[in-house]
Amino acid sequence: MASNVKQYKAIGEELWKGRSEKINAELFALTYGALVVQLIQDYEDYDEVNKQLEKMGYNIGTRLIEDFLARSGMGRCSDFREVGEVIAKVGFKTFLNITPGVVHALPPSPTPNRQSNPTPSQPSFTLTLDENPLTEFVELPEDALEGGLWFSNVLCGVIRGALEMVQMQVQAEFVSDVLRGDESSEIRVKLVKYLEEEVPVGDD
Amino acid sequence: MSHHLFLLSPSDTPLYSLSHQSTKQGASASSPLGANLPTWSTSPFSGRMSALAGAPNTAMQSAGLGGGAAGGQDRLNALRMVANASLDVLENVVFRDNGMYLKGLDKFNEWTVSAFVTAGNMKFILLHEGKNDDGIRGFFFEVWELYVKTMANPFHSAHTPIRSPVFDHRVRASAKRYL
Numbered sequence: 113m114a115s116n117v118k119q120y121k122a123i124g125e126e127l128w129k130g131r132s133e134k135i136n137a138e139l140f141a142l143t144y145g146a147l148v149v150q151l152i153q154d155y156e157d158y159d160e161v162n163k164q165l166e167k168m169g170y171n172i173g174t175r176l177i178e179d180f181l182a183r184s185g186m187g188r189c190s191d192f193r194e195v196g197e198v199i200a201k202v203g204f205k206t207f208l209n210i211t212p213g214v215v216h217a218l219p220p221s222p223t224p225n226r227q228s229n230p231t232p233s234q235p236s237f238t239l240t241l242d243e244n245p246l247t248e249f250v251e252l253p254e255d256a257l258e259g260g261l262w263f264s265n266v267l268c269g270v271i272r273g274a275l276e277m278v279q280m281q282v283q284a285e286f287v288s289d290v291l292r293g294d295e296s297s298e299i300r301v302k303l304v305k306y307l308e309e310e311v312p313v314g315d316d
Numbered sequence: 317m318s319h320h321l322f323l324l325s326p327s328d329t330p331l332y333s334l335s336h337q338s339t340k341q342g343a344s345a346s347s348p349l350g351a352n353l354p355t356w357s358t359s360p361f362s363g364r365m366s367a368l369a370g371a372p373n374t375a376m377q378s379a380g381l382g383g384g385a386a387g388g389q390d391r392l393n394a395l396r397m398v399a400n401a402s403l404d405v406l407e408n409v410v411f412r413d414n415g416m417y418l419k420g421l422d423k424f425n426e427w428t429v430s431a432f433v434t435a436g437n438m439k440f441i442l443l444h445e446g447k448n449d450d451g452i453r454g455f456f457f458e459v460w461e462l463y464v465k466t467m468a469n470p471f472h473s474a475h476t477p478i479r480s481p482v483f484d485h486r487v488r489a490s491a492k493r494y495l
Contacts, residue, residue, distance in 0.1 A: 138468075145470025249468030251480055256471070 120197055124205030127184055131206070141248035148263060158259030165262070169269020170276075177274040180206065192303050193218060195280070196237035199271065199301075204239075212239040212299075236302040238287070244297055252291050262286040264297070271301055279307045319444045319495050320392075321487070322399050323463070325475045326437035332478040335392070336491040395427070399441045402429040406439065417453050432456040436474065438463065448495065455494035462486050 151161045180186075184202060189195045193216050200214045215238045246264045262268075268284040275282045281304040288294035323332040402422035409418055410433055422429040430452055432440040440459055442452060466472055466483050478484075 142468065142470070145468075149470045249465055249470075251469050251471070251482070253471050 116194070117197060117201065120201035121205075121211070123184060123186075124202040124211070127202065127206040128209050130183075137245050137248065141246060141250075144246045144266075145250055148261075152256070152261075158256065158261040162260070162262050162265050165265035166269040166272070169266035169271075170273035171269075172266070173270035173273020173275075174277050175273075176207070176270060177277045180274070192235040192280075193237070195275070196239075196301065199274075200239055203274075208245055210241065210243055210245065212241045214239060234303050236300055239299045239301065241297040241299070244290075247291055250291060257292060262289060263291050264289070268299055271299070275301075276307070279309070281305050281307055317445050317495075319442060319491065320395050320399070321459070321491070322396070322441045322443075323459075323478065324403075324439040324441065327475060328403065328439075329475055329477075330396075331476070332483075332487075333396075334484070334487055334491065336488070336495060338491075338495045395443055398422075398424045398427060399429065399443060402431070402441065403439070405429075406431050406433070406441075417456055419449050419452065430456075432460065434460060434463075438474070444495075451494040455490060458490040458494070459487055462490070 148161070148165070151164055152158070155161050155164065180203060184206070186198060186202065189198055196214045196216055200212050205211050216235075217237065218235045241264075244264055246266075250263060252261065252263065256263075262285075265286065268286060271284040272282055282301050283304055284299055284301045287298045287300050289297045291297075317338040319336045319338060321332075321334040321336070322330060325331050401424075405422045406418065409421060416432055416434065418431045418433065420428055421431050426445050427443050428445070428447075430442045430444065432442075434440075440456055440463075442456070444452065462483055463478075466478055466480060467474075469480075472478075
């Protein structure tokens, strides 16, 4: 298992170095910040803004996974635990050059559930972001803090969209955020069910 | 030796102010006007104000007389008037001079006004006693850096008052180091 982790780290590092098009981090952070501020002005409701960010992330994720699989050439992950490792060490590293920490929380039974099961015995993992390029200069004003804004919610959407394209339905959400004054920024990704081969829902 | 910093937006709205008591020995802290010692009270101040019939004084006079017991707040208001009055001088100088740091812009009793104007027309005004050009220049540059970082926050615009405690803390630390 440990050797796998090292392997993933190495693959991630290679992919990041091999990418010829990189973008200036400040430009990226400023663009995303402007996007969030504009959404807040348009919707005026922080829950709605969170939803919109997640939707945008979903659209990005469905397309990003193709790019990722094409470049990395990674095969199927054997279990949900591996999914978490690959996302953290290879995925995030390739696109954002950060490696969030992963903590797995698997149900007692080793085999993952095959049907949608609302009980808490679903595999999940938590990504801990020590640094977040989206929030370089950001400080949330008071009403955003009170309104419950998850500034980097687009990342949750990306994870959900990407995994849906590889036949996994997940729920990804922020549980804590440094911008809100918490100790660390954490995203919890919970597996809802494995999708059978279905006709994909049309992009609306 | 005390210093008062005012940050003004391009439309001259006050965004931030700070009063700082320096622990360093100033080059020349004493002034010929004996009453202008650190322990100010409103009455001698307003008395002096009325004695020197200058343009900003009339407003200050009313503030001074009206304030009476609220010595500290009035003094701050008076200093704000001084800072505001120096803005006219500042505009003139900026027209002519290209540099950012304008030292010794205006003098009022023993208070000197120095200013720093950024490319975005953001003005940092510092009221200080005595001379401390290098320290003040260093201080202005640091405040400028901190201000740029604050501006990078997407929730902040050129006219929002700066309320961030982080900014405040850093400016105070910088003031301790340079002034």
